[in-house]
Amino acid sequence: MTAPLLTLSGVSTFYGAIQALRDVDMTVNEGEIVTLIGANGAGKSTLMMTICGSPRARTGSIVYDGRDIARLPTHEIMRQRIAQAPEGRRIFGRMTVYENLLMGAEVSGQTDIPALLDQICDLFPRLKERLSQRGGTLSGGEQQMLAIGRALMARPRLLLLDEPSLGLAPLVVRQIFGAIRTLNRETGLTVLLVEQNAHQALRLAHRGYVLVNGAITMAGTGADLLARPEIRAAYLEGGG
Amino acid sequence: MRAALRDAFLSAAIALGLFAPLVGLVLDNGDQGLVLRGRPIAAAVLVAMVFFGRLGMHLWADRPGKEARAVKRGLVVPTGANRFLAPALLAFAVLLPLTGSRYYVDLGTLVLTYVMLGWGLNIVVGLAGLLDLGYVAFYAVGAYSYALLAETFGLGFWTCLPLAGILAAFWGVLLGFPVLRLRGDYLAIVTLAFGEIIRVVLINWVAVTHGPNGITDIPRPTLFGLRFSMDGGEGTVAGFFDIEPETIQRVVFLYYLILALALLTNWVTIRLRRMPLGRAWEALREDEIACRSLGIDVTNTKLTAFAIGAMFGGFAGAFFATRQAFISPESFTFIESATVLAIVVLGGLGSQLGVALAALVMVGGLEMLRDLLSTLGEQMGSELFSGLAGDLPTYRMLIFGLALVVMMVLRPRGLVSGRTPTAVL
Numbered sequence: 001m002t003a004p005l006l007t008l009s010g011v012s013t014f015y016g017a018i019q020a021l022r023d024v025d026m027t028v029n030e031g032e033i034v035t036l037i038g039a040n041g042a043g044k045s046t047l048m049m050t051i052c053g054s055p056r057a058r059t060g061s062i063v064y065d066g067r068d069i070a071r072l073p074t075h076e077i078m079r080q081r082i083a084q085a086p087e088g089r090r091i092f093g094r095m096t097v098y099e100n101l102l103m104g105a106e107v108s109g110q111t112d113i114p115a116l117l118d119q120i121c122d123l124f125p126r127l128k129e130r131l132s133q134r135g136g137t138l139s140g141g142e143q144q145m146l147a148i149g150r151a152l153m154a155r156p157r158l159l160l161l162d163e164p165s166l167g168l169a170p171l172v173v174r175q176i177f178g179a180i181r182t183l184n185r186e187t188g189l190t191v192l193l194v195e196q197n198a199h200q201a202l203r204l205a206h207r208g209y210v211l212v213n214g215a216i217t218m219a220g221t222g223a224d225l226l227a228r229p230e231i232r233a234a235y236l237e238g239g240g
Numbered sequence: 241m242r243a244a245l246r247d248a249f250l251s252a253a254i255a256l257g258l259f260a261p262l263v264g265l266v267l268d269n270g271d272q273g274l275v276l277r278g279r280p281i282a283a284a285v286l287v288a289m290v291f292f293g294r295l296g297m298h299l300w301a302d303r304p305g306k307e308a309r310a311v312k313r314g315l316v317v318p319t320g321a322n323r324f325l326a327p328a329l330l331a332f333a334v335l336l337p338l339t340g341s342r343y344y345v346d347l348g349t350l351v352l353t354y355v356m357l358g359w360g361l362n363i364v365v366g367l368a369g370l371l372d373l374g375y376v377a378f379y380a381v382g383a384y385s386y387a388l389l390a391e392t393f394g395l396g397f398w399t400c401l402p403l404a405g406i407l408a409a410f411w412g413v414l415l416g417f418p419v420l421r422l423r424g425d426y427l428a429i430v431t432l433a434f435g436e437i438i439r440v441v442l443i444n445w446v447a448v449t450h451g452p453n454g455i456t457d458i459p460r461p462t463l464f465g466l467r468f469s470m471d472g473g474e475g476t477v478a479g480f481f482d483i484e485p486e487t488i489q490r491v492v493f494l495y496y497l498i499l500a501l502a503l504l505t506n507w508v509t510i511r512l513r514r515m516p517l518g519r520a521w522e523a524l525r526e527d528e529i530a531c532r533s534l535g536i537d538v539t540n541t542k543l544t545a546f547a548i549g550a551m552f553g554g555f556a557g558a559f560f561a562t563r564q565a566f567i568s569p570e571s572f573t574f575i576e577s578a579t580v581l582a583i584v585v586l587g588g589l590g591s592q593l594g595v596a597l598a599a600l601v602m603v604g605g606l607e608m609l610r611d612l613l614s615t616l617g618e619q620m621g622s623e624l625f626s627g628l629a630g631d632l633p634t635y636r637m638l639i640f641g642l643a644l645v646v647m648m649v650l651r652p653r654g655l656v657s658g659r660t661p662t663a664v665l
Contacts, residue, residue, distance in 0.1 A: 054532060078535025090530035092523050096661045103523050106516040107535045131665060150534070 003066060005030045005158055005190050006051070010060035011070075013043075013050045020046040022215040023060070028158070028192055033184050035193040035201040035222070037235060038211035044194040045087055047211065048162050051192075052084060053077045064158070079108055083156035085147040087163050087194075093136030097127055100135050100146055104153030113153075120149040123179050141172035148176070152183075158190045159183075165197045173197065177204050198235035202226045210235075244298035248291050255290035259283045262638075297649070326593050329600075333499055337492045345488070349495045349563065351604040353556055356502040358583040358595040360552030363509055365581065366590035367518065368545035369525025371428040374415070374435025375580055378408040378550040380442060380572035382557020387455040387567055388448070397461035397562050401555060408554020409547040411438075416546035420539055423528070435577055442569040454568025461562050463493060494563050501559060505552045506592055512548070513662045521545050522590070522662070575637075579603075582640060586647050588654025597655050606632070606639060 006028040013021040020043050028034045038044050050057050053074040062070040069077050078084070083104070092100050101120065105113050121128035124145040130138060138146060144164050151159060161180070165173040177200055183189045195201035202208050202222040210218040210231065218225065225231050264283035267274045336348050357379065364372045385404040389395045395403075419430050442449045449455070460468055463477055468490035472478040477493075478485035512518035520541045523531050531538055561567050583602055587594030614629035651657060 052533065073537075074532050075535045075537040078533065084533040086530060086533045090527045090533070092526035092530065094526060094659055095519075095522060096663075098665060099519060099522075099661060099663055102663055103519060103534055103536075106519065132661065154535070 002030065004028060005065060006192070007063045008047075008051070008060065009063075011047075011050060011057045011062060012059045013046055013055055014058050015046075015055065020055075020214050021050060021057075022213070024211075024214075024216055026209055026216065026219075028190060030157075030190055031184070031188045032207060033180065033191040033193060033205045035195055035205035035208045036211055037195055037198040037201055037208060039234075040196070042211045043214040044211055045162055046214075048084070048160055048192070048194050051077075051160065052082070075107075078154075081108070081155065081157040082160065083151035083154045083158070084160040085144075085151045085162065085164060088166065089140075089143045089147040091135040091138075091143050091146050091150070093134065095135055096132055097135055097138070097146055098131040100150050101127075101131075101153050104150035108154040110153065110155060116153050116155065120152055123152075123183065124149055141168050141175070144168060144172075144176055145179070148179070156189070158192065161191060161193045163194055163196060165195060165200070173200065180204065198231070199226070202231075244295055244302070247298060248295040251294040252287050252291035255287045256283075259286045329593075329596060337495055340488070342488055342491055345491050345495050347604060347607055349491070349498055350607075351599055352495070352498040352502050353560060353563075354580065354583060354599040354603045355596050356498065356505050356556045356559075357553060357580045358587065358599050359502065359505040359509060359592060360549050360556065361580050361584050362549075362587075362590065362592070362595050363512075363521070363552070364545050364549035365584050366595075367509075367513065367525065368521040368542065368549075369589075370419075370542065370545060371424060371431070372546075372549070373428045373432040373574075373577055373581065374438075375431075375549070375553055376572045376574070376576040377415070377435040377438040378412060378553030379557040379560065379576065380438050380569075381408045381411050381550075382554030383561040383567045383572070384442065384449060384455070384557075385554065386558040386561045387458045390459050391455060397459065397558070401558050404558035405551040405554045408557065409551040412546040412548075412550025412553075413543050415550075416543045420542055432574070432577075435572075435574060439569050439572050442572070449569075452568060452570070454566055454570075455561075456566050458561050458565045458567065460490065460565065461494070461497060468493060494559075498556075498559055498563075501555055505555075508548075508552075509592060517541070517544060519662055525590075579640070582644060586644065586654055588651075588656040590659060591654060591656040594654050594656030602640065602643065606636060 004027040006026075008024055008026040011021055011024045012019060024047060026034075026036075026047075036044050036047060046055070049055060051062060051069075053069070053072055053076075057070045060070070061068050064077075064080060064082065067080075069080065092103065095103075098117075101117060102113070105116055110116060121131075126142055127145055127149055130142065135143070135146060144166075148159075148161065148164065164176050164180075168176070180191060180193070181204060184191055193201055193205060202225050205222040208220065208222050208225045209216050210225065218228070218231070220228075226236075260283055263286055264279050266277045266279055268277050269275075333348070333352070337345050339345075357375070360378075361372065361375045364370050364375070382404040385407045386397065386400040389400045389403060390397075415431065415434050419427050422430060443452055445451070462468075465475070466477045466480050467475060468485075469476040469478070470485050470487075472485040476485065477489060509518075513522070520531065520536050523534075523536065524538065524541055524545075528538060531541070560571070564571075579602065583598045584595055586602065587596070587598035610629050610632040613632065617629055647654070
């Protein structure tokens with residue numbers, strides 16, 4: 001078997017004196033969708049941000065594509081064909097949709113922008129109609145599509161998605177999750193998905209990890225985790 | 241309507257309270273020391289202006305069709321906004337010296353200096369969103385760089401101009417480093433302090449800067465090596481072209497020099513905005529965390545904004561030094577930073593045309609108003625108008641403040657609020 005695309009081993013992260021991640025081990029293989037679920041404050045976003053180098057892991061290693069990236073500055077990490085759609089979308093409100101997308105492509109030095117743009121417009125036809133509109137005028141769902149599209153403009157191998165379902169209507173969430181599945185199937189894109197919406201995330205993902213108080217407590221395939229009674233009790237049936 | 245009237249009365253009452261002592265009473269030199277003199281008409285005029293202004297504002301705001309317009313204003317990205325205004329302004333600027341009036345050319349030079357400073361600061365504040373209250377520091381660095389290089393090494397203006405820009409950019413980076421992690425209010429405070437530090441150093445480092453006495457006899461710029469000199473001999477412009485030497489020639493030359501420098505600033509800014517670096521500045525203004533997540537090197541992006549903004553400030557400073565032929569720390573006080581910042585904010589953050597318009601109104605407009613009032617005073621023999629004209633410089637800050645408040649009420653995003661996209665399909 002080939003080496004995983006991303007391996008975290010023994011990663012601990014601190015905010016000052018407060019430990020946010022405890023000795024996390026995790027792997028993401030090429031071509032997989034892996035989801036990370038957990039309650040509020042469990043450290044899901046911290047884990048994702050630690051991969052991006054902000055905050056830095058105090059111990060442990062983060063090996064991406066055979067190279068330890070744990071000590072690299074954030075902008076170097078993000079130029080290794082890792083792209084992130086950050087929590088809360090964070091699109092550039094006063095810039096047009098097209099400019100937002102360009103921002104994703106330019107930093108990583110993409111040259112074939114028209115082709116990339118076509119690809120994203122195929123994936124999210126809603127964006128195509130709104131290319132010259134200001135980002136801030138989009139609806140929440142469209143903004144999420146834009147945030148993902150902006151990340152995809154960097155032609156990533158690994159896409160990090162931080163709560164793409166945040167504050168969106170179920171129908172829109174389904175659209176976005178559908179697009180992620182399509183991307184993964186058609187282009188073999190590797191996706192690490194952080195989600196509160198455990199049910200849908202586990203159905204989408206090949207494998208999943210459960211994070212509780214900064215430590216991984218369970219791991220398994222999506223279907224496997226979905227079937228476990230403790231998961232059902234804690235995350236799926238109205239909270240336990 | 242009733243509410244509007246009531247509000248207008250209240251505003252007029254406040255204005256009365258403010259203007260009665262501020263404008264209504266004047267201290268004059270009398271026979272035996274100071275005498276207090278009343279000026280009720282001037283105060284009354286101002287109170288009446290506030291009353292009717294406030295009333296008009298209400299009627300304007302309550303006119304029908306308000307929502308529809310607001311939606312339209314918010315949603316539509318104006319493309320090619322004011323397409324004719326910018327070329328018209330440019331043509332006006334190029335043709336202005338043809339009036340042959342020294343007064344207008346001097347005023348134009350002053351306005352253009354502020355336009356250039358506004359455009360320079362616009363890079364830092366308008367595009368990159370870094371609130372800089374100490375921009376005058378770079379203006380001072382540019383001016384003193386030229387003055388000191390000319391004095392010490394006998395270098396000419398054209399050699400020193402790029403050096404002044406480079407030195408100012410260097411100081412921009414130097415300021416940039418400690419404030420990299422700061423944003424908003426905190427950044428503003430540190431930049432404010434930086435501006436003051438530079439000024440205080442200029443005052444106190446007497447051995448190098450001559451302290452409060454300033455530097456005199458700064459050489460004037462040359463036109464391809466030809467001096468603007470009154471003797472009209474060999475090596476002067478007048479001698480070369482075989483024309484009568486006149487002061488206006490140098491004044492016009494200086495005018496075109498600052499026009500060219502300002503246009504250079506504008507051109508570079510427009511070019512940069514369409515390049516990844518410029519877009520990264522704007523993205524940084526919008527959301528720093530998103531920038532990091534995209535792999536933008538935030539440190540470099542901020543430092544280049546500070547450096548390039550400072551560089552143009554330095555150019556403007558060198559020009560200021562050569563135009564005045566005399567500089568002292570007095571020219572580089574906080575009020576200059578505030579004026580330039582006000583120009584950028586009034587113009588509309590990030591808008592090149594807006595900054596030019598705002599500089600025209602804030603610097604040129606005030607001067608024209610003074611001129612108009614004194615002419616009126618002379619012609620009508622009115623004590624009131626000529627008195628106001630004489631006092632106008634004292635009220636500069638009052639008018640600035642008023643203009644800012646009115647603008648923020650009427651057009652919260654500045655004179656030219658629409659942002660031109662940097663890339664279109």
